[in-house]
Amino acid sequence: MRPHSLSIALAILLSGMTTAGLSGPAAAQSTCGAPGRSASGTGTSGWPVAAPDDVGLDQQSLCTLAQKLDAAKEDNVHAVLIARHGKLVFERYFTGSDSHWGQPAKDIAFGPDVPHDLRSISKSVVSLLVGIAVGKGWVASIDQPVLALLPDYADLSSPQKQGITLRHLLTMSPGLAWSEQLPYSDLRNSENGMDMAKDPCRYVLEQPVAHDPGTVWTYSGGTTGLLACVLRQATGKPLDEFARETLFEPLGITKVEWARYPQAGEPVAASGLRLLPADTLKLGQLVLDKGAWNGKQIVPAEWIEMATAPQINAPNAMFYGFQFWLGRSLVDHRSVEWIAGFGYGGQRLFIVPSLDLTMMVHAGRYGGPDEGGFAAAILNRYVLPAARP
Structure with a gap:
């Protein structure tokens, strides 16, 4: 996006x-x-229904x-x-x-x-999955260096890249050169390069350092791709399987599609998820309820608080949390303050904590x-x- x-x-x-x-x-x-x-009186995807x-x-x-x-x-x-x-x-x-x-x-x-493409709302879902992994102890700290968590890419290490942490990936501030300004039909678009690579994780980590980590926000699907690499290394499971077991099944979400990289065969973490609209709305409710669903804590409440708090300045007078817009x-x-997931084509998940309200809009305005x-x-x-x- x-x-x-x-x-x-x-x-x-x-x-x-x-x-x-x-x-x-x-x-x-x-x-x-x-x-x-x-x-039985329930709505789509098991939602309770009420009159406005x-x-x-x-x-x-x-x-x-x-x-x-x-x-x-x-x-x-x-x-x-x-x-x-x-x-x-x-x-x-x-x-x-x-x-x-x-x-x-x-x-x-x-x-x-x-089902409908979420496009870059997929990024917000990956943030929730990182929170689950942290809560269960599979990831010890988001301040760990990324390269220390991905030993297969130790050959790409440099003094500057050694300073990139999971926190920097979550806030899209690793400092790696990246450009999604070009049309997605343009092969020079960085996300196209990642999507078509034999090893998307290596592709992202190979990019030169443009800024000190944590200093500059740059929109990057590569950060989400690397988060998925870390999750696979930490949990031993592909992203879609980990999501199904720890997030979707507890929410009663069963109709899930996740596009895969053409060469690598792994789920496209940054933009490839497809869900029923009413199921995507459940993710908004999950955030409103501090990570709980039907009385069960799915995502740690502390993670929801951090992920949806301003972490770094973003364009258009907004802030960015952990793969969420504010x-x-x-x-x-x-x-009225809101939290949001934004996706290419006009996909918008709005979460309004002060009103205990969430709204999902899908469109095809790519x-x-x-x-x-x-x-x-x-x-x-x-x-x-x-x-x-």
């Missing part, structure tokens, strides 16, 4: 832009976006949002889901053009049982100049104003 595509810039978030141009629906759905229910008014959300605001989504046809939005106080209150799916990781685009009728919106003259603008509009114009503190 390119840095210039991180279009939830503060200026956009404060603009109160309209949602004109959002895609039409894939099929007839509840007029106001009310989630469907199973015979029951969780302090203005019903009319969400009805207006649903109508805007249904009426507009130009923006390529695929799904919008909202939960508050642990209950699903809004669920809407649409038909649109989508491009799975590394595959041509095609029209897809999205619905509750259709920003704020102005709503009715008050500042390479667009304002790929996340509609998600910002939904958040600022409809969802945040609808929430009573």
Whole structure:
């Protein structure tokens, strides 16, 4: 995901832009976006369901949002889901053009049982997995040097590279030269080089040192790739297997796809994960609940606190935590802080701790100049104003 595509810039978030141009629906759905229910009364992926008014959300605001989504046809939005106080209150799916990781685009009728690429929200998932590994003692400390944890790459050691720690990878500040500014169709894009390498870990570690570790934030899927290498070395398991056992199964997430590097065959840590939209929303709820799910601690609460705290300055008046974005919106003259996972094409997972609210938006606006603008509009114009503190 390119840095210039991180279009939830503060200026956009404060603009109160309209949602004109959002895609039409894939099929007839509840007029106001009310989630469907199973015979047992639960919603998609086992979510408890509530009416907006029951969780302090203005019903009319969400009805207006649903109508805007249904009426507009130009923006390529695929799904919008909202939960508050642990209950699903809004669920809407649409038909649109989508491009799975590394595959041509095609029209897809999205619905509750259709998975969607997370793209770089995958990075936030990897952060949760590192937290699990630290909590279980498989990784002793995030201040350990990366090369000390990856003995197969000792030949790449240098005085500067010896100073790169897991913390630097988590905050995208290892100091290694990296460029994702170029289009992903351009082979000079650093992430393309990593994806096509026989050994992606070696490819990243071979990059020259451009800055002292910990001093400069540079958007880099390579940092996430190296975190996955460390997790495999520490746990003895591929990333997808470790994720399934320690994160997805405890959350009741069973429909999981993870794209693989064409040559290396390992899961693409930085951008390759696909989940059902309602399952991705569970990750937002997990963060809201400090790593707990149904009374069981999945990710250490201390990790959630660190991962979602400002660790380093990032572009567009935002901060970066451990593979999570941190920003704020102005709503009715008050500042509302949020945590987010951003993914290429307009994938946006927003987490608003002060309102106990999380929202997932999926789209197919790959390479667009304002790929996340509609998600910002939904958040600022409809969802945040609808929430009573």
